Amino acid sequence: MPSRPWRAAATALATVLLVGSVAACGNSDTGDAGNDGKIVLGFSQVGAESGWRTANTTSIKESAAAAGIELKFDDAQQKQENQIKAIRNFIQQKVDVIAFSPVVESGWDTVLKEAKDADIPVILTDRSVDSADKSLYKTFIGSDFVKEGRLAGEWLVEQKKGASGPVNIVELQGTTGSAPANDRKKGFAEATAANPNLKIIASQSGDFTRAGGKQVMEQFLKANPKIDVLFAHNDDMGLGALEAITAAGKVPGKDITIITIDAVKDGMQALADGKFNFIAECSPLLGPQLMDLAKKAHDGEQVAPRIETEETTFTQDQAKAALPNRKY
Template sequence: MTRITGPRTIRTSALVGAVLLALSACGGGGEATDDGSAAAGGGAPADGELISVGFSQVGAESGWRAANTQSIQDTLTEENGFELSFSDAQQRQENQIQAIRSYIAQDVDVIAFSPVVETGWDAVLEEAAAAEIPVVLTDRAVDTPNEDLYVSFIGSDFVEEGERAGAWVSENLGTEPINVVELQGTTGSAPANDRKEGFESAIADNPNVTITASQTGNFTRAEGRTVMEGFLQSEGAENIDVLFAHNDDMGLGAIEAIEAAGLVPGEDIQIVTIDAVRDGMQALADGKINFIVECNPLLGPDLADIITSVVAGEEVEKRIVVEDQEFDQEAAVEALPDRQY
């Protein structure tokens, strides 16, 4: 396993210079285009051949995902030597499988995707293997007995993210009995499964910390608000001390519900989230969120580097883990002026 300390790997390839220049164009929560166009620097390989890439994205459920999409589209450009075909699965596995089969039919050089859920991919991955098209996983993993069906997976360690969130709650708030409600990500997805596992592991030895309610908010702000409204009604506001949200967007939706109930987020109910997108960081700086564990979305340059190495026949690491930071209010205030996403 290789770890990288930021949104790029250390590897030599013909496109490294172009890829690193592309990083400056990444980030922001704005809408990304579907044609893969961007104002990134760099140039195509000397032989003029573009690397064709089919990329299937989960959807556009959050600010994190928007930044991730933009990073990929800003980097996999013709100027940098790529021909990108991009699809949005709209959170549906069947759409993603259809897109991957379309890329196989197009005979692209490389297929990359961020899986909606962990299971159910073996058949389509076997089809890609039969067509001799390498597959790279980004952000999320798949659960398969045959790891030879993909060449590399790059993304954060979701279990560790959950552990870091749980450790902060246990050490800073769990000095007395507290009740925690949990907003889970999309059911069956790697980040939802792993962040829950990590959090529960970190609080397991602290009898003061109890998860009293847990429900999916599908990583969206709207569902985060709806589910939090339900928690306030079913549990009673006076019985909720902490909210753990699997991403910032759900936490931001929950803040709306808490404020609508006449409560003060960050004080009446402490809030811990994961991602560290700009809106979440602003809420942390404002004291409405208490702690955030980062999940860096700027994976475009890493993906470009891995794809280039795979096409060149070079060996790549099977698992590349992005190093993420964590933020309290003071750290958020300091980081916000230069935040890329």
């Protein structure tokens, strides 16, 4: 009968279409790079708490575009639970590489184990974690925060080496439990221990924000009639503190010596103007290095477990010289 060949052809065609459909679904599930062949990088940012963080985000977005990497970007708004949720979403989306700047140091083992089980390499940027199992992430790229705190403390020791009486220091800490806050405090304390006249009389978190720096500095000034030095864990808190110091009728940079960390443009301008006295640099321009590491991690290449960024320090004259070409 003439209908049988037609039925056979229709069956064969349906089989071909079914096989093609299954194959296509299989390709999309690999999550390798999508149909356009791009590497897909899932990145969870701490938030937008400072000028440093804004510059860091810009560097990452621009570098991803330049490198031809598809970036899935998430803003955790300084909440660890948001970051963990974002990482799990990246795992479900089967991205090729995950990178994130941890809000705090602790509490990451479970979600990092999930990424490892999914065979997705993880890169830590700017901040590290305290996981004992180093195999949970591929590498950590960022600054040596202890060194930054130590450089700030060493400068102060040198400046105050002739002081005969006590030098009262107040400290604006970063986000409680974060790597930069913990490490910068440690480095500064280690360095200033060389001069027993240097005394930290108050230390509190300003959460790396200008508003936090201003609010806590106001409290410091009310509680402590004699403050000689302010050590702020980042420029933004120092800039907020400037407002409180000025409102209290004191001259920043003269009545109170101000030391900060980061060297963003606003901080460098304050240093050039004599309102800050010293800045230890912490570069936010990690984007190009991150994209290079993402490609290597995706290709299974070996990378160093710790990659330190190159940075320097600034005095007033050095800030004046650097400002015209400052990128952040």
